[in-house]
Amino acid sequence: MTTRLPLAAILAVLLGGTASAQMVRTEPQDVPAKEAPAKEGPTKQVPLSRGEVQLSFAPVVKRAAPSVVNVYASHVDKRSSARTSAMEEFMRRFFGEPDGGRGPRGERAQKSLGSGVLVDGSGLIITNAHVIDNMNEVRVALADRREFEASIVLRDSRTDLAVLRIKEPPGGLAPMPFGDADRLEVGDFVMAIGNPFGVGQTVTQGIVSALARTQVGSADYQYFIQTDAAINPGNSGGALVNLQGQLVGINTAIYSQSGGSHGIGFAIPVGMVKAVVMAARDGQTVVRRPWLGARIQNVTPDIADSMGLDHPTGVLVASLQPKSPAEEAGLKRGDLILSVDGQPVDDPEAFGYRFALKGITGQTKLGILRGTARQVVAVKLTTAPETRPRDPLKVRVPSPFFGATLVNTSPAVAEDLQVDFAVDGVAVDSVDDNTTAARAGLQKGDVVVSVNGMPITTTKDLAKAIAMGTGIWQIAINRNGEMMTSIFRG
Structure with missing residues (x-):
């Protein structure tokens, strides 16, 4: 008969521990004349000191x-x-x-x-x-x-x-x-x-x-x-x-x-x-964050295939704001932005994060792919301009806009609200809870384009349209680049 101690008991003795062990008796086994070779795998070892056991x-x-x-x-x-x-x-x-x-x-x-x-x-x-x-x-x-x-x-x-x-x-x-x-x-x-x-x-x-x-x-x-x-x-x-x-x-x-x-x-x-x-x-x-002045979009598998890419990567320049840092740097519609100061970007969120960290002074380098040629362009770091006063309008009279605050659009407003800079109109800056505007479904960032057929380009235009309200409201808004028209009563 042979007596074997479990590994835990051996460690307890070697390391001065107090773990107890029971005697385990095993019957002798027939040992083959030649054992199969052990499979190779990662080397494992037990802790060699009390310090290694007590890592914390x-x-x-x-x-x-x-x-x-x-x-x-x-x-x-x-x-x-x-x-x-x-x-x-x-x-x-x-x-x-x-x-x-x-x-x-x-x-x-x-x-x-x-x-x-x-x-x-x-x-x-x-x-x-x-x-x-x-x-x-x-x-x-x-x-x-x-x-x-x-x-x-x-x-x-x-x-x-x-x-x-x-x-x-x-x-x-x-x-x-x-x-x-x-x-x-x-x-x-x-x-x-x-x-x-x-x-x-x-x-x-x-x-x-x-x-x-x-x-x-x-x-x-x-x-x-x-x-x-x-x-x-x-x-x-x-x-x-x-x-x-x-x-x-x-x-x-x-x-x-x-x-x-x-x-x-x-x-x-x-x-x-x-x-x-x-x-x-x-x-x-x-x-205050840097302003690129370009609208970017995800690269889909189809776009990646058309550009000869192995997989979707980078962000695609969809449009440019005139006189923006992007235009002045020489970016063009269809350019693929691959990196910001050497840091790769795979989607608009990653680009927005990397670009926002660069501050509002100096310049940053964007790695781009134009056609089949890779280039580096230097973009000036500056804030978006407030091209016209915001002239905020807090609507407090009965209408679908009651409880909303609206402002004139500009590149600075577009950056703050994350709306398309190319949209003319007035933007919804905030919507109070439990108000008519909230129940009507207005959201922060919506851009009001027309009310009852009247074009809206300033908050003064909107105030006039609200004052002329007849109880039926036809409102056209731009939400994330999509035009929506709704009709309200009351």
């Missing part, structure tokens, strides 16, 4: 965690108790709210919870714009539980990023250093640090699942890092960290049907974070 991410967390804060935002609407509506009184009695949802002196408050990251010692914090959307009061809690009031320095809905500043910053703040998201590879270890569900600072670990994810739908610049590190509600605005304790992304969205983590989370790459932080440091309240 704890040192990285100790470096990064003090830089992550909890963000508590609220919108306080002060009303006197005398203005309490009958519906509010009913809700108070039916649901048992002692103050009808009001705080002291009849205040009503909406609340939001998220996370943020300290990015410099002066108390500057980056978070998601949706965490503070419509909020007017913000407090942040440091990792050591100290709380401070913060002001909102900048909101940028197009990137879903916002910058806060601690009003009276204490000494000894620990800003997180920026990493380089372009050096990430699929399979790299990363950690997500935030405040899920408001339970307190939490760290989860995973890998980079994919890079350059688009069509996620949480921002105009859709170019995300995908990770399987658990991200849950409250993690928004928190840090995605590499193993050097550096910030590589801001956690912003999850893919979930239940609201919980399903192992698919998305983070805004740190390159865009740095651009927004730099704008805040320069005193900007609105992020």
Whole structure:
């Protein structure tokens, strides 16, 4: 009879562990005269020291965690108790709210919870714009539980990023250093640090699942890092960290049907974070971005085949704005843009992200394919011009436009609203909830072309058309390049 110890027991003895093992008895086996050769495969080995068994991410967390804060935002609407509506009184009695949802002196408050990251010692914090959307009061809690009031320095809905500043910053703040998201590879270890569900600072670990994810739908610049590190509600605005304790992304969205983590989370790459932080440091309240002045489109398999490409890549120049940086650089309709300063682009989202990072001074080089020849063109970096005043019109009279704000179009407006610069008319800048305009289906970015047959080129034209309304409205709008006509009554 022979006695064999399991491998776990041998390791426990060698490494000084306490694991116990049971004796396993096996009957002798007939050994073949010649064993078959072992199949070749990856070399495996057991840990050689206690240190290798006890490998941990704890040192990285100790470096990064003090830089992550909890963000508590609220919108306080002060009303006197005398203005309490009958519906509010009913809700108070039916649901048992002692103050009808009001705080002291009849205040009503909406609340939001998220996370943020300290990015410099002066108390500057980056978070998601949706965490503070419509909020007017913000407090942040440091990792050591100290709380401070913060002001909102900048909101940028197009990137879903916002910058806060601690009003009276204490000494000894620990800003997180920026990493380089372009050096990430699929399979790299990363950690997500935030405040899920408001339970307190939490760290989860995973890998980079994919890079350059688009069509996620949480921002105009859709170019995300995908990770399987658990991200849950409250993690928004928190840090995605590499193993050097550096910030590589801001956690912003999850893919979930239940609201919980399903192992698919998305983070805004740190390159865009740095651009927004730099704008805040320069005193900007609105992020200014470079203007190309060209409409670009995806390259379909058919287009790729017609151009002799092995596979779809790059973005196709569909049209050019006169006197734009694109036209002045020599770009032509039909050119295929393949790269921005050597960084390849495979779709309009990737191009928009790369181009937006270049700032508004100097120039950038675009690699293009024209026919069968590859070229490099230098494009001037500048902002889109405001060729005419926006002259905003907030519609407050009965009409399908009631609750909408409209502005005159210009290259600057087209860039802000992401509409086609070639469209004449007035653009919908915003639509209030639960208004006639919202129920009529008007959307931000719609361009009103005519009302009851009257051409609309300015907001003054629209005001006149609304004043002449007869109860039947025929409205033509351009939405994403498609003309739509609707008829409304009332």
